[in-house]
Amino acid sequence: xxxxxxxxxAHVVDxxxxxxxxxxxxxxxxxxxxxxxxxxxxxxxxxxxxCNQVFSQVEVPLEKRTExxxxxxxxxxxxxxxGKVSNDNGSGVxxxxxxxxxxxxxxxxxxxxxxxxxxxxxxxxxxxxxxLSSECAKIKHVGLYWTAAYADKNRxxxxxxxxxxxxxxxxxxxVSNGQIIYDYYQDEKSIFKQYSCYKxxxxxxxxxxxxxxxxxxxxxPATTTExxxxxxxxxxxxxxxxxxxxxxxxxxxxxxFYIYDGFVNIDAKAKPVSFSFDNFQTIPKGAVNSRxxxxxxxxxxxxxxxxxQVLSHATGKYKSLVDGSNPMNNFFNANITENGKNxxxxxxxxxxxxxxxxxxxxIKNSKNSIIGNNQSKAGFRLLTDNDGYSVMAVAFSIEIxxxxxxxxxxxxxxxSNEFIYPTDELSPNQEITYSLTIHNDGxxxxxxxxxxxxxxxxxxxxxxxxxxxSKRIKFSYNDVSKNLTFRVPDKMLKMTSDPFExxxxxxxxxxxxxxxxxxxxxxxxxxxxxEFNGSLNDTKRYSKGYNYINKCNLPDYYQFNxxxxxxxLNCPNAISLAxxxxxxxxxxxxxxxGGSSDQSNNTSDITENSGDGLDEKDITxxxxxxxxxxxxxxxxxxxxxxxxxxxxxxxxxxxxxxxDITEKAATELDRIVTVMTxxxxxxxxxxxxxSDSRGNKDYNLILSQKRxxxxxxxxxxxxxxxxxxxxxxxxGENKPTNNCGDGQHCSEEEYQKNRRSEFVIVENIDKTNKGxxxx
Numbered sequence: 179x180x181x182x183x184x185x186x187x188a189h190v191v192d193x194x195x196x197x198x199x200x201x202x203x204x205x206x207x208x209x210x211x212x213x214x215x216x217x218x219x220x221x222x223x224x225x226x227x228x229c230n231q232v233f234s235q236v237e238v239p240l241e242k243r244t245e246x247x248x249x250x251x252x253x254x255x256x257x258x259x260x261g262k263v264s265n266d267n268g269s270g271v272x273x274x275x276x277x278x279x280x281x282x283x284x285x286x287x288x289x290x291x292x293x294x295x296x297x298x299x300x301x302x303x304x305x306x307x308x309x310l311s312s313e314c315a316k317i318k319h320v321g322l323y324w325t326a327a328y329a330d331k332n333r334x335x336x337x338x339x340x341x342x343x344x345x346x347x348x349x350x351x352x353v354s355n356g357q358i359i360y361d362y363y364q365d366e367k368s369i370f371k372q373y374s375c376y377k378x379x380x381x382x383x384x385x386x387x388x389x390x391x392x393x394x395x396x397x398x399p400a401t402t403t404e405x406x407x408x409x410x411x412x413x414x415x416x417x418x419x420x421x422x423x424x425x426x427x428x429x430x431x432x433x434x435f436y437i438y439d440g441f442v443n444i445d446a447k448a449k450p451v452s453f454s455f456d457n458f459q460t461i462p463k464g465a466v467n468s469r470x471x472x473x474x475x476x477x478x479x480x481x482x483x484x485x486x487q488v489l490s491h492a493t494g495k496y497k498s499l500v501d502g503s504n505p506m507n508n509f510f511n512a513n514i515t516e517n518g519k520n521x522x523x524x525x526x527x528x529x530x531x532x533x534x535x536x537x538x539x540x541i542k543n544s545k546n547s548i549i550g551n552n553q554s555k556a557g558f559r560l561l562t563d564n565d566g567y568s569v570m571a572v573a574f575s576i577e578i579x580x581x582x583x584x585x586x587x588x589x590x591x592x593x594s595n596e597f598i599y600p601t602d603e604l605s606p607n608q609e610i611t612y613s614l615t616i617h618n619d620g621x622x623x624x625x626x627x628x629x630x631x632x633x634x635x636x637x638x639x640x641x642x643x644x645x646x647x648s649k650r651i652k653f654s655y656n657d658v659s660k661n662l663t664f665r666v667p668d669k670m671l672k673m674t675s676d677p678f679e680x681x682x683x684x685x686x687x688x689x690x691x692x693x694x695x696x697x698x699x700x701x702x703x704x705x706x707x708x709e710f711n712g713s714l715n716d717t718k719r720y721s722k723g724y725n726y727i728n729k730c731n732l733p734d735y736y737q738f739n740x741x742x743x744x745x746x747l748n749c750p751n752a753i754s755l756a757x758x759x760x761x762x763x764x765x766x767x768x769x770x771x772g773g774s775s776d777q778s779n780n781t782s783d784i785t786e787n788s789g790d791g792l793d794e795k796d797i798t799x800x801x802x803x804x805x806x807x808x809x810x811x812x813x814x815x816x817x818x819x820x821x822x823x824x825x826x827x828x829x830x831x832x833x834x835x836x837x838d839i840t841e842k843a844a845t846e847l848d849r850i851v852t853v854m855t856x857x858x859x860x861x862x863x864x865x866x867x868x869s870d871s872r873g874n875k876d877y878n879l880i881l882s883q884k885r886x887x888x889x890x891x892x893x894x895x896x897x898x899x900x901x902x903x904x905x906x907x908x909x910g911e912n913k914p915t916n917n918c919g920d921g922q923h924c925s926e927e928e929y930q931k932n933r934r935s936e937f938v939i940v941e942n943i944d945k946t947n948k949g950x951x952x953x
Contacts, residue, residue: 238360238440240453240572243376246318246435247582247719250426251311252575254471256514256536257304257524258418259326259398262287277526283478284512284532285414288403294525295394300341300350303396304419306524308345310390312427314730319424320383321437322353323571325475325534326400326417327370328363329408335399337361337373340419344382345391346838353377359570360441369410371401372475374441374570379421385888387836395419416512416533420473422573428732431467431577432620434458439571442560446483450561453572454489459715460553461579461621466546468556468576470499471538475568477510479530483564484510488541489557491550496559501539510535510567538573549576552714580715582620583627583671583708585723586733588613592683599879600736601909603743604701606688609640614706614723616666617677622712624671629708633660634701636687643683651680671710688742690749703738729877736880741905821863821937825853830889830935837885839892847889850937851896862940865889865906870929871919875911882908889935904940 261274266282274292291302310317324340338358341350356375362368383389400417424435436455444451460466477484486509487496498506502518505511513529514521514536520529543549549556556576560569589598592609604610614631618624633639639655639662646653652665662682670678692698706723724733821827827850830843839847854861867885869878890906911919914932918924 237443240438240440240442240569243321243437243439243571244319245437245457246424247432247578247580248318248424248426248435249428249430249432250315250318250424250435251430251433252422252424252435252469252471252538252573253308253310254420254422254473254514254516254521254536254538254573255306255308255393256418256420256473256521257292257306257395257526258416258514258528258531258534259292259302259304259395260284260289260400260402260415260417260532260534261292261526261528262532263290263404264288275526277528278532279529281479281530282532283480284416285478287532288407289415289532290402290404291400292526293396295343295396297350297396300396302398302400303341303394304525305343305392305394306421306521307392308390308421308423309523310423310425310427312429313390314427314728314732316426316734317380317383317389317423318426319422319435319437320378320380321422321571322356322377322379322395322419323374323422323439323473324356324395324398324417324419325372325374325473325570326398327372327411327415328399329369329371329401329411329415330406333363333399335397337399338375340375340398341396342379343394343396344386344389345393346386346388346836348841350394350396351382353379359439370414372568374475374568376439376571385884385891387838393421414476414533416476416531418475418514418531418534418536420536420571422471422571424573432580432582433575434578436574437571438574440569442569443566444484444560444562444568445566446562446564448562450487450559451569452557452559454555454557455574455576456555457717458554458576458578459580459717460549460551461577462552462714464551466543466549466551466553466577468541468543468549468574469538470541470558470575471573472535472569473571474510474535475570476533477508477512477535477567478533478565479508479511479513481565482508484508484562484567485560486510487559487561488548489559490548491553492547496557497548499539499541501537501542504537504539508565509537510565513537515539535567552579578715579622579712580620580717580719581618581622581624581671581673581710581712582719583624583629583710583721584617584619584733585629585706585708585721586615586727587631587703587706587723587725588615589703589725589738598738598740599876599910600738600740600883601879601907601912603741604686605743606686606747608686609683610637610686610701611643611681611683614680614682615677616671616680618671618673618675620712621673622715623668623673624710625668625713627666627668627671627708627710629664629666629706631662631706632704633662633684634703635660636692636698637684637701638687640683640685643681645681647678647680668713686742688744688747690747693744693749699742699744701738701740701742703740705735726876726880728880729874736883741907821850821853821939825849827937829931837881837888839888844892847892848896851893851898854902855897862902862904864904864938864940865893866936866938867906867908868913868932868934868936869908869910870932871911871914871922872929875920879908879910879912882910884908885935 261278262272263274264287265272266280274290275294292304293300293302294305295303328337338356339352339354342353343350356377359374359376361373362371398417398419401415422437442451472486485507486499488499490497499509500506503513503515503520512531512533512535514531517539541548590596590611591598592611644653650667654663703725708721709718711718724735726734726736728734828846830846865886867882869882886906886908890903893903894900916928916931918928918932
């Protein structure tokens with residue numbers, strides 16, 4: 179015996195009741211909404227959904243979010259945030275923080291929040307681990323998705339804002355202003371009021387000292403049956419989150435990566451929803467390997483009929499995808515898996531996630547029966563004849579056939595032939611030698627290759643300095659646009675061709691007449707660009723070059739902002755540059771030094787000081803202006819008064835191989851904020867950070883620079899204007915305070931003394947005299 183119940187639901191309507199008593203109470207009850215009615219037949223203990231009239235609705239079609247081409251792979255980091263709070267038979271209490279591995283449905287149970295963190299500031303939380311294939315893998319993209327049913331009449335929380343705790347952190351960070359992909363809150367036909375959101379958190383993840391480890395996501399707004407036990411909800415509540423991670427790994431094949439997202443709703447008996455990926459070309463022969471991942475909502479383990487299919491190039495027909503955990507006719511069945519296995523590196527690690535799916539797997543392509551050689555498009559579709567579900571994101575990768583121009587541009591001091599590092603200082607009219615090494619790293623021959631290097635604004639090309647490996651390389655230079663262009667013969671960029679080198683020199687254009695803005699005191703390198711196509715894959719491609727070798731001995735890119743030392747020029751406007759608006763500056767600035775006058779031509783307070791620091795007599799306190807006048811010209815750190823000395827600041831130490839701001843460091847940085855806002859509101863500083871000598875010298879330079887950036891970001895995110903920090907620079911292991919250099923064995927305490935930060939006072943404005951007193 180069964181009872182029909184009619185209801186309309188804008189996405190996946192799932193009014194299913196397992197409790198016999200509840201079934202009897204609702205017998206012959208009927209909820210009628212005018213459009214798109216769906217009939218459900220409710221059986222004792224388990225429901226099988228059967229429909230007499232339903233429609234598929236695609237509110238937000240799947241569209242491309244991003245696309246990458248690189249050697250690497252992709253992975254998911256996922257978990258659910260709702261779990262059952264009663265045992266399967268309805269008795270007692272089940273802890274939702276425990277893994278649930280049985281076959282029940284989310285509509286069978288009372289659903290409550292998972293909350294694993296013992297943190298009173300969160301109302302739900304769950305975690306999952308990011309694990310990459312290699313310690314030298316480099317993350318390129320992290321997209322965070324979250325979704326839930328939020329049917330509370332009065333919503334208490336902003337669905338576009340959640341919390342995340344990054345690996346190695348003890349406190350949560352707020353993820354705000356997430357893009358709302360779709361929200362059913364105002365849809366009168368919707369019962370569950372489901373929503374989904376997206377946020378690109380790549381920048382935040384890349385700023386971590388180590389992005390590998392445990393991510394905890396919290397405070398995803400959602401409805402629970404404890405909060406809202408409306409019978410119309412049918413207890414069919416769910417919610418979860420997923421990070422889609424794309425990373426570079428030179429040990430893997432070159433692939434094209436795609437991420438599509440939207441909000442596609444598939445109702446029973448509806449027409450299938452199709453989508454495709456294109457703009458690639460598979461290899462001309464051999465096995466074609468591809469990988470796909472999908473995030474969906476409200477698929478059920480106990481209700482069959484939902485399918486995820488791929489179009490076979492061999493037969494021209496769709497074939498259902500399947501793996502060890504996702505059957506052909508029940509693919510969306512409430513689990514979080516990779517290649518058919520439950521992902522256990524999460525808390526809780528439920529095999530049944532009660533309505534939330536995040537699956538990633540390699541497509542089984544035996545004898546290239548699905549995706550073939552020289553194929554440029556892959557088609558997929560979603561359909562069901564029973565269970566309803568929603569899809570919000572699909573990620574796809576495929577090995578490709580195309581050339582890849584690999585370029586490494588290294589900079590050297592011409593006079594010494596030594597490599598230039600990010601913390602080096604340049605001299606006016608200095609020559610720099612650029613060495614550009616080029617080869618084809620792809621699996622197709624390159625054709626029609628053009629390589630461009632846009633020189634920094636304040637340098638000029640040294641004519642006659644160009645050295646080419648072949649006269650067949652055509653060269654041009656535009657002195658106005660600063661563009662160097664090389665047209666490379668096809669035979670030099672075949673797959674089998676050897677690498678070749680191009681060298682050329684530039685000279686700094688720095689004199690007093692050129693010092694108009696603070697930009698003129700730095701040399702900023704841009705990556706070299708190549709455009710080309712292949713001999714078989716004719717699609718035009720672009721690639722960017724590298725400029726240093728990282729700790730894994732692999733090419734990488736780090737934008738150099740090299741300071742120019744203008745002390746010997748004695749330019750009259752040197753100090754005034756420190757006070758120019760820097761609205762367009764986003765990176766490092768030069769450490770401004772020297773100068774003999776200010777904007778008001780008041781030079782009486784500027785006197786030479788050749789000592790190692792400042793005496794008390796050199797500091798003048800003005801209680802009326804709350805400013806400090808420093809009676810000496812601008813100097814470098816070893817001759818400068820620092821905030822550290824001024825307020826007895828404790829050193830901002832970092833843990834070994836880390837650049838995160840610790841709680842103790844934040845306390846000291848807050849003292850700096852107080853000094854610069856309350857006591858000396860016109861103080862201008864520069865930030866200098868250092869590392870110990872352990873590890874690769876180049877890597878330590880980059881590490882210390884990241885530490886400087888962490889401090890800079892902390893200060894400007896409080897009350898300190900960017901205009902008041904003229905530089906933030908890392909010196910690596912080049913300036914130790916003790917004898918713990920390379921080859922020395924020191925205690926951890928001695929090493930830590932070199933992992934320090936200094937805050938050098940550059941200048942202050944005396945508002946009373948309308949003059950500038952600088953250091």
